Amino acid sequence: MEADTKIRAKYLRALEEEHFDVLPGDTYVKGFLRTYAEYLGLDGQLYVDEYNSRFAREEEFPVQSPAARRPRPRRMESNFVVVALAGIVAVTILVVVAWKFGSSGTPTSADLLNGGTPPTTTHSSTTTGASEAQGPPPTHASRSAKLVLTADGGDSWLRVRARSATGDLLYEGTVQQGQAQRFTKWKRLWIELGAPAYLDAKLNGKPAKLPARPSIVVVTANGVRVVSTA
Numbered sequence: 338m339e340a341d342t343k344i345r346a347k348y349l350r351a352l353e354e355e356h357f358d359v360l361p362g363d364t365y366v367k368g369f370l371r372t373y374a375e376y377l378g379l380d381g382q383l384y385v386d387e388y389n390s391r392f393a394r395e396e397e398f399p400v401q402s403p404a405a406r407r408p409r410p411r412r413m414e415s416n417f418v419v420v421a422l423a424g425i426v427a428v429t430i431l432v433v434v435a436w437k438f439g440s441s442g443t444p445t446s447a448d449l450l451n452g453g454t455p456p457t458t459t460h461s462s463t464t465t466g467a468s469e470a471q472g473p474p475p476t477h478a479s480r481s482a483k484l485v486l487t488a489d490g491g492d493s494w495l496r497v498r499a500r501s502a503t504g505d506l507l508y509e510g511t512v513q514q515g516q517a518q519r520f521t522k523w524k525r526l527w528i529e530l531g532a533p534a535y536l537d538a539k540l541n542g543k544p545a546k547l548p549a550r551p552s553i554v555v556v557t558a559n560g561v562r563v564v565s566t567a
Contacts, residue, residue, distance in 0.1 A: 342372050342510075343513075345492075348360060348365075348369055349373060352370060361531065362567045364494075364529060364530070365494055365531045366392075367388065367389075368494050370385055480524070480541070480558040482523060482526055482556050482557050483519075483542070485518075485538070486538055487515075487516070487517040487537045488536060489537040490534070490535045491535040492513050492532070492535065493511065493531055493536050494531030494532065495509075495510075495530050495531060495536075496509040497509070497518070497526055497527070497528050498526070498527040499526065500523070502553075524558065527555055528555075528556060530553070533547040533551070548566060550566050551566070552564075552566045553565045
């Protein structure tokens with residue numbers, strides 16, 4: 338079982354005897370439970386849910402205080418409506434004034450600075466020429482996140498999915514010391530790290546910094562972003 342699941346025998350024994358304090362943290366427990374259960378032909382998610390209901394810490398399930406659930410006073414809603422109506426009236430007045438002065442041929446401040454009111458046709462042609470000279474805004478094609486994770490200093494469990502927490506499972510298991518896992522064709526990776534302190538990460542050929550504690554991170558070509566920490 339240790340060879341097939343990549344989980345040390347002492348951790349498998351701890352799972353069987355529910356000695357979860359032997360494992361480094363909740364992230365390890367959940368990952369090992371899922372892997373071990375599925376290896377035995379069982380529903381891994383069922384055992385993870387049972388662990389969450391029996392052993393998860395209270396801070397993982399925050400309860401909203403009664404003050405937060407209290408509805409907002411009607412006075413605030415009324416003030417918002419008044420402000421919105423005032424804004425609509427102000428915009429309407431500005432539109433009417435602009436239309437009136439525009440129809441009467443009154444020069445604008447920009448025209449006065451230029452020494453007169455330029456013809457409408459000349460202004461249009463100048464604007465068109467500037468737009469054609471500038472051309473369309475440049476676009477930047479998104480790059481793939483070429484990530485290499487190498488176990489350095491110890492073994493490290495991890496789970497890697499494409500795009501999101503429910504995306505395709507790319508890898509799940511324990512990276513032995515000295516081994517490496519490469520992910521090169523995905524633009525976004527969702528990674529659960531069991532012992533990131535033992536991992537050396539390189540993103541697009543450059544060193545990338547990982548959190549010190551078991552965490553969930555999102556990796557793109559722009560860098561590593563921590564989603565949550567155990």
